[in-house]
Every structure is written in C-alpha cells, then in structure tokens.
Amino acid sequence: MFIGRDEEIKRLERMWNSDRFEFAIIYGRRRVGKTTLITNFAEGRRCIFFACQKASLEDNLSELSAQISQMLGYSVSFRSFTEALRAITGLAEKERLLLVMDEFPYLARQDGNAISSILQNLIDHEGKESRLFLIISGSSMSFMEDEVLGKESPLYGRATAIFRLLPFDYLISGRFVPSYSNEDKALVYGITGGIPRYLELFDDTLSVKENLLYQLFDRNSVLFNERESYLKEEFTEVSTYNSILTAIASGCTKLSEISSRAGIQVGVLPKYLAKLKEVGIVDKIIPLGESSRKGVWQISDLFFRFYSFFVARNMSTIVSGRMGNAYDSLVTPLINDYMGKVFERIAMQYIERYAELPFPLSDVGTWWGGSRRLKKEIEIDIVATSAIGDDALIGSVKYREKKTRKVELDLMRSYAAEMGGFGRYRYWFFSKSGFDDDLKQLEDDDVRLFSIDDIYDIR
Numbered sequence: 001m002f003i004g005r006d007e008e009i010k011r012l013e014r015m016w017n018s019d020r021f022e023f024a025i026i027y028g029r030r031r032v033g034k035t036t037l038i039t040n041f042a043e044g045r046r047c048i049f050f051a052c053q054k055a056s057l058e059d060n061l062s063e064l065s066a067q068i069s070q071m072l073g074y075s076v077s078f079r080s081f082t083e084a085l086r087a088i089t090g091l092a093e094k095e096r097l098l099l100v101m102d103e104f105p106y107l108a109r110q111d112g113n114a115i116s117s118i119l120q121n122l123i124d125h126e127g128k129e130s131r132l133f134l135i136i137s138g139s140s141m142s143f144m145e146d147e148v149l150g151k152e153s154p155l156y157g158r159a160t161a162i163f164r165l166l167p168f169d170y171l172i173s174g175r176f177v178p179s180y181s182n183e184d185k186a187l188v189y190g191i192t193g194g195i196p197r198y199l200e201l202f203d204d205t206l207s208v209k210e211n212l213l214y215q216l217f218d219r220n221s222v223l224f225n226e227r228e229s230y231l232k233e234e235f236t237e238v239s240t241y242n243s244i245l246t247a248i249a250s251g252c253t254k255l256s257e258i259s260s261r262a263g264i265q266v267g268v269l270p271k272y273l274a275k276l277k278e279v280g281i282v283d284k285i286i287p288l289g290e291s292s293r294k295g296v297w298q299i300s301d302l303f304f305r306f307y308s309f310f311v312a313r314n315m316s317t318i319v320s321g322r323m324g325n326a327y328d329s330l331v332t333p334l335i336n337d338y339m340g341k342v343f344e345r346i347a348m349q350y351i352e353r354y355a356e357l358p359f360p361l362s363d364v365g366t367w368w369g370g371s372r373r374l375k376k377e378i379e380i381d382i383v384a385t386s387a388i389g390d391d392a393l394i395g396s397v398k399y400r401e402k403k404t405r406k407v408e409l410d411l412m413r414s415y416a417a418e419m420g421g422f423g424r425y426r427y428w429f430f431s432k433s434g435f436d437d438d439l440k441q442l443e444d445d446d447v448r449l450f451s452i453d454d455i456y457d458i459r
Helices: 006-017 034-042 057-072 081-091 104-111 114-124 141-148 170-174 182-192 196-200 208-215 223-234 238-249 255-262 269-278 302-319 323-330 332-354 406-419 452-456
Strands: 022-027 047-051 097-102 132-138 161-164 282-285 296-299 361-371 376-386 391-398 424-431 447-451
Touching: 006 022, 006 034, 006 161, 022 034, 022 141, 034 047, 034 097, 034 132, 047 057, 057 081, 057 104, 081 097, 081 114, 097 104, 104 114, 104 132, 104 141, 114 132, 132 141, 141 269, 170 182, 170 332, 170 452, 182 196, 182 208, 182 302, 182 332, 182 452, 208 323, 223 238, 223 302, 238 255, 238 269, 238 282, 238 296, 238 302, 255 269, 269 282, 296 302, 302 323, 302 332, 323 332, 332 361, 332 376, 332 391, 332 424, 332 452, 361 406, 376 406, 391 406, 406 424, 424 452, 447 452
Parallel strands: 022 132, 022 161, 047 097, 097 132, 391 424, 424 447
Antiparallel strands: 282 296, 361 376, 376 391
C-alpha cells in the first residue's frame, strides 16, 4: 500500500499533464522512498525505467539499451549514451514518454559525471522540442547537491521541479502501524525517524519490543547494520564520523566538547559536522532569535539518534544474543528519557502542520538562556511566533508517567518573562500522561492542553 507523498504526486501529475518537456530531480537520504514514489507515479504510463547500476559504463549502457528494446518491442544496441538518449527523445517526439534514471550517481561516478553534459545537450536541443518527461533520482545527498544541483553542474538551472524527499512526520508515520496505540505510534516514529523503509519493517500485530528484538537488536537484522552501511555510502572516513556521532550522543554538544571526546582537532571538526549536516544526520540548534554562537549540535536523524542511544551502548549484549533477556533492564527504563526530545519534535510538527493556531505562523523553535533573577539556565521547549504581530506561543512538552500540574504554567510564565520580547503569550502544554484538575480548570484561549491522543486524532 502506497502511503503519503500526496503533494509530490499532485505536482508530478501536473507536470505530466503539461504535455511539454519536463525535468524533475528527486533526491533524499537512503530508504526515504524515492523509488517507491517514482514507480507509483509511473504505473500505467508510457515509461522507460532505467535503474543505474554500480557497474561499468558498458554494463549500464547495455541495461539502458535493454529498457529501450522493451519499449520498442524488438532488440536494439546503442554504441553510446548520446545515441541512446537521442533515440529516447525521438520516441517522445509525438507522444508523452517518461524516462526515469534512478540512482543517477551510480552512473555519473563511472564517467566523471560526463553523463550530465550529455543530458544538458539533450535538454538544450532535442529535448525542449519533445514531450519527454525526464526524472533523475539519487540517494547520495552530497553528490546530488554538489554535482547535480550545484552551480558548476551542467544541469544547473535546467530542472522544472526539484523534490528533496524528507522523512514522514509523526502523523503519516503512524499510518504504517494503524493497530498500535498512539503512544506506540509515537515510539515507532522515534525509532524510525519517519523513514518509510524502516516503518515498513514494523509489524503492528507484534509489540514494539518484539519488533525491536527482531529488526534492530539482532546482529543479523538489516537495521542493526544500517548505520554503518549508510555512512559508508556517503563518507570514506567512517570511523571518524562514528566517533563524532558517539560524542554527540553522549551529551557533547559544543565544538570543544565534541573535539575532546572524539579525538579530532577542533580546527578540522567543522568540516566533518558540515558534511553530517548536509546529509541530515546532525544539525546545529540555535535559540530562537539568538546568534549562531549560542548554538549546540545534536543528532537530528531520529534513527541515528535511537541507534546511538540504545544500540551503540549495548553492542556487546546485542552481538552476544543476550538482548532478549536484558531488554527490560537496558531499554524499558530509558524509553521516557529518549522520547522526551522526540515528543518535542512531534509537538512542533503538530503546531506547524495540523493545529488551529491563534495567529499566522512565522518561526518555530526552542529557546534557552541564563537567568540572573532565577540564578539558573532555563529552557523553553517550543517558541512559536506570529507573522503579523508580537504574539508568541510558549510550548511545554512532558513525556513522563505523571500528570502535568498547574505549577508548570507558573514556571512557563516566569520563563517567558525572562525571554521577553513579546506583547502577548499563549501557553500550550503537551503531556503524555494528561493533566491534573488544577491545570484543567485554567484552560482558556491562552492556555491549551493537549494529550498524545489529541495530537494524533486529527479530524
């Protein structure tokens, strides 16, 4: 069953119906669903689907010739990619034709990206007069952004649409495990980060624990080996990147801390962090309205974060096959701690995409800073600002076993006063375990309470 990507499908449909030359670039991290999206769109359409291979140029040309032969109904063999692509353009002269070049970097790396120059020439001449719809896709984020979308690329400025596929949000992720409770849906999102391929591995007739023991906490499972495999796809110095991720996962968030823990000179560390950020594994978080100097680094890819939190630190137990017996002592007690930040992200997504807001949204983020009055460092989980006024929405997010009480409202009011800068504050509370009556009685236009069921049961 095809889930999600409604906006992408809608735009692709519109491009197809234009009946003129179109060129879409579709990219995103591995397992995010690029091929699934493309094959779903291509179904029932006149299409040549060329899956580029990690093979020689000759083997790739032979595969493209085979796909063209399948379209023609008889065997053809081309001497060059230029010849093959011109033949495809001829097939699109009078009738709409979709050409998909899936995992384009595999081919481009074989010929020093000369294929991009061939495509440029095709687009600038024969292609523009045809009814060809060209789609190229790729999982190598660095290659797609530098060699395909970059200003030095022969293809720069020629795409009519660029899709960077992102992981699904918490709500769409929940559609993969419809039988689960909303709490378990949130946990699955926190494990998979909304990556479709990872979500597909979860069987909602089994418990989350059973799924984890089979799909991740087993040295023979695909997900157990996924982090290493992903890093090898993107980087050559895998051990260096692993050290950086381990440092961040252990609580090192500043350059000096990460450098010391990972054993990497602070002067070269930003280069590695920039690469990890480029592929979406880490991010630098800056307090809303503050300068980048106050920023801290965190693992933003939830699968990588879960892996660092539960797999990396229990590697010996998993490899020795003892995780089944140790799960209740090594995993269960830490789930709430892990899910705290995940629930914050879910609440932010709810505010950004699904909530009925009291004002048009400008920015959503977090805020922290030192308080002289309170004599401590304070943090506000969510700050959302208005695009037309000086209103702010202050969000407090609690993923714990006890209910949220009125004292939290008093605390958030004092924190908002410390942050300052806004005329009117609205306070939204998100709680896994609900709210005490003393806080419920205060709910009004400025104080809103949301349980985990409230943010999943969108109507």
